[in-house]
Amino acid sequence: MKYPKIRNYVGGKFVDASSTKRIPLISPVNGDLLSEMTCSTDGDLNAAVAAAKAAFPAWSQTPIKERVQVFFKYKNLLEKHQLELSELCSEENGKIYSESVAEIEKCIELVEFATSLPQLVTGEVLEVSRGVECKTERVPLGVVASIVPFNFPAMIPHWTIPNAIVLGNCMIMKPSEKVPLSCGRIAALLKEAGLPDGVFNVVHGDTDIVEAICNHPDIAAVSFVGSTKVAKIVYQRATQNLKRCLALGGAKNHLIVLPDAISSMTAQNVVASMSGCAGQRCMAASAMIAVGNVDHIIEKICEEARKIVAGKNLGAVINKASQERIEKYITEAVEQGGKILVDGRNTIVAGKEGGTYVGPTVIDFVTPDMNIAKEEVFGPVIGIMRAKTLDEAILIENANPYGNAASVFTQSGSAARYIMEHASAGMIGVNVGVPVPREPFSFGGWNESKFGVGDITGKSSIEFWTKLKKSTIKWNPEATVNWMS
Template sequence: MKYALVQNFINGNFLTSGTSCFLDVVSPIDGTYLSKVPLSTTQELNKAVHAAKAAFPAWSKTPIKERVQVFFRYKFLLEQHFQDLARLVSEENGKTMAEAVAEIEKCIELTEFACSLPQLITGEVLEVSKGVECRTEHVPLGVVASIVPFNFPSMVPNWTIPNALALGNCMILKPSEKVPLSAGRIASLLKEAGLPDGVFNIVHGATEIVEAICDHPDIEAVSFVGSTKVAKIVYQRATHHYKRCLALGGAKNHIMVLPDAIPSMTAQNVAASMSGCAGQRCMAASAMVAVGNTDHIIQKIVEEAKKIIPGDNLGAVISKEAKERIERYISEAEQQGAKVLVDGRNVQVKGKENGTYVGPTVLDYVQPHMAVAREEIFGPVISIMRTNTVDEALAIENASPYGNAASVFTQNGGAARYIIERASAGMIGVNVGVPVPREPFSFGGWNESKFGVGDITGKSSIEFWTKLKKSTVKWNPESGINWMS
């Protein structure tokens, strides 16, 4: 075991779980045995919530200008430990070092945004009648929880931690049991940055802890990122207990390629979008709709895909089970008539024979009814469907139950605007394969890619992590009374 036993982080201390149930943490890169993670008990969650609840009065009453000083220091520590943090992300998740470096860079950007919050939540004051003043202010909710997935061990936790805490809440983080190590490093850096004990806590576990978070009477809000199937369950369970909930689910993102698209730029973007992070991201392009005569572009995509080498510039998928599931999708599509232009099945990386790799895969002549065209694969696979018109392409995109992202590659501004207005997705790209908004713009999809109101990052997150207090004040009786006072 390369690292020490994973511990919970409660009230400023790392504590060994009292459970007898642990799971192995294994690197997808080469099968290295990294650690064990506890499946914590609900009593341990209760202890963490109790610590957070006790810390909330003092933390919430600390002026926000003082609270964000913690995150200025946290940003410095992220920069100071940049390479170590990236290495750990790569090791436990399987992504390449370049991708892990980009993940930590995004963590820094998210923290920078949190540091700007004092300028964004100043509230409003207006004299609404003579001598009568109305005022609004953002007030923290209390104890909140964030349940995060395996595909971004550091970035997705940092979607919620800096904003929620800077806005005055106290948090319970439930990391993915597949990648629990980065969360511990986040906790250590926050403590070093001066975050008071109890404000941030980590409880490791699986389904039982997720259900307990949804049910806990002292948790006011829950954010979740994961599959649509589980997002629905979390949203229903949390809101059943009258909590706020924002649950982000899966995706099936479509790239529409028009004949006038620049072949080299389009091919590079499509290949990078479908294979980045081994396709294990909810913004990956996994469905391409080729409009009209685009054979010359598809050939370029094949050429670019063949430059993507497992174990070199393509990371591993998270587990053996994931590898087998992805390869089943490919085989099933081939049996149903799809043409395999680039085949990523049965890949083994020399020197990393115990790693779990799937090579880049390009499937052509995919039909919209096939599972590979409809379902989230979460692997480096792109399915190409062919249409004659833009409206036919939009009909395929609109028929998807998901709605995270959609992109179009074209040099025609009118066609691009036509698609922007009609695509059923919350994030749209024009000649951009992964249209993730940068701060302060917020991340969030539509349809069955998101359940709840608002977005999880950027300015929109302020409304989720706070409630609005309105006060109406009158001190001067000599002003008299009218219908507004």
């Protein structure tokens, strides 16, 4: 193994989990054994929650202006260790190095936003009657948990870590068992930045530990990012146990391409959206709706797709099971009448024969009833559906149960506005293939892409990670008593 065995992080120390269930960590890049993870038990989770509970009184009572100083130092450490963190991310996830660098840069941006929180949670004070004032303030929830997926080993944990902790909570982080290395390194850097022991804890495991988190009586809130199927289960289980829950699920993002779109820019954006991070992101374009005659743009898309080469500017998919599942979608689409324009099946990278790769794939004449048009493929694959009008395109987009993102490519302001107003998605792009909002704007979809209220990042996350305390104060006994006082 290249790395020592993966351990939990509890109360400021790395400790062994206590079960006998072990999961090998295989690099999707080349099939090498990186490490081994031991799954945690309910007792291991109890220990982490106890550490967080013990740390909460002192941390929550520390003024936010002091809490945030840890994250100024932490930001500097992320910058200092960006090379190391990027390499680690690529090894365990399979994405190319430049994508991992961008992931750590986004982590830094998320931390930067958290350092602004003291200016955003100042509360309000108003004299409501002579000598009587009302005051509001945001207070932390207590012990919270964050359950994160494999596709962004560092970035998605940073959707929750900085904001939740700066706002005064103590956290239990449950990384994906497919990419557990990055969270351990994050824990070590937070400690180096001065975060008190117990404020941040990492518990490794699989489905059993997710269920234990949802059931634990001392965890006040749970955030989750993953598939819609599991997001529904987590949301139902957590809320049934009277917890706050924000669960982000899957997506089927539609790119609507009109004949007047700029060919080169559209093709580059479509291909970058469908193939970036090997298509393993909930903002990836996996469905394109060609409105009218856009064959000239489709030809350009195929040209751009052929420039994407596995092992060079295209990373691996996470494991063999994912590779087989993605290729099954492609084969099924062909059997149902789709026409492959670029075929990424059976991709092998020389010198990395043990890796799990799928090449960029473009399939034309997909129909909305095909599985590849309805379900999240999570690979570098785009299916092209045909529509005669904008209204027909909107009907196709609206019929999909997901609602993360939708984009339109056009030079018509009225057409763009029409899509912006009618697409059923929480994040809209105009001539942008991956319409992820930058901080302080929040990330979050609609429909079956999100369960719960609010968004997971940006200013919207403040509401989720805190509760509102209202105080009414009177110090002048001589004041006349009335209905307000």
